[in-house]
Amino acid sequence: MTTPLEQKSTIHEIKTRFDNDVERFSKLETGQQATIDAPLVLDLVARTAALHLKPNDSILDIGCGAGNFTLRVLQEVHPLACHLADLSQPMLERASERIENAGVNYVQTYQSDLRDLDFEENAFDCILAGAVLHHLRDDEDWRETFEKLYNWLKPGGRIYVSDLVSFDEPGVHKLMWKRYGDYLESLGG
Numbered sequence: 166m167t168t169p170l171e172q173k174s175t176i177h178e179i180k181t182r183f184d185n186d187v188e189r190f191s192k193l194e195t196g197q198q199a200t201i202d203a204p205l206v207l208d209l210v211a212r213t214a215a216l217h218l219k220p221n222d223s224i225l226d227i228g229c230g231a232g233n234f235t236l237r238v239l240q241e242v243h244p245l246a247c248h249l250a251d252l253s254q255p256m257l258e259r260a261s262e263r264i265e266n267a268g269v270n271y272v273q274t275y276q277s278d279l280r281d282l283d284f285e286e287n288a289f290d291c292i293l294a295g296a297v298l299h300h301l302r303d304d305e306d307w308r309e310t311f312e313k314l315y316n317w318l319k320p321g322g323r324i325y326v327s328d329l330v331s332f333d334e335p336g337v338h339k340l341m342w343k344r345y346g347d348y349l350e351s352l353g354g
């Protein structure tokens with residue numbers, strides 16, 4: 166079950182929304198509160214990534230927001246060569262400030278739609294994609310993006326994707342999304 170393309174926000178709408186929402190994405194303890202399981206996912210990704218990363222490896226965080234995923238991984242493995250990509254320049258500025266404050270002196274930022282990013286093959290030991298891939302538009306976007314992500318990873322590198330999911334079984338889908346709706350309402354909508 167996917168959102169029909171005509172119901173998706175435009176890239177400009179998405180960018181404007183996130184440009185004005187940096188604060189909400191800047192709390193490492195809660196993670197970004199728009200997802201119900203953000204702290205758990207941050208923890209799982211960081212501890213799992215730490216099983217294969219070593220200091221000075223390179224990491225690419227796409228849709229990095231204010232940098233929570235990279236920051237949490239840095240708590241396990243430090244330092245890393247950090248590459249941060251996001252549509253929103255204010256998000257990137259906050260992310261690089263926080264990551265530099267965590268003692269990392271190699272931080273590169275890329276203000277871009279993730280579909281337009283272009284890196285060399287075998288560039289990264291790890292790619293993080295936290296709550297961003299659902300912004301892809303159509304099947305072609307998904308195929309092209311995953312082909313690129315695969316090529317940018319070094320052999321043995323890993324990608325961690327965390328995102329909204331829908332369920333094929335309608336009853337399960339309804340139950341899970343009601344749970345999510347109740348959670349959002351508990352935060353004030």
Ligand SMILES: C[S@@+](CC[C@H](N)C(=O)[O-])C[C@H]1O[C@@H](n2cnc3c(N)ncnc32)[C@H](O)[C@@H]1O
Pocket residue numbers: 176179180183184190196197199227228229230231232233234250251252253256277278279280294295296297300301
């Ligand atoms: C829900 S936030 C998640 C931020 C961060 N990964 C986290 O979990 O805290 C999604 C981020 O993806 C960015 N984004 C949305 N669509 C994008 C696109 N097409 N290309 C690059 N970044 C995008 C937004 O600007 C926003 O910062």
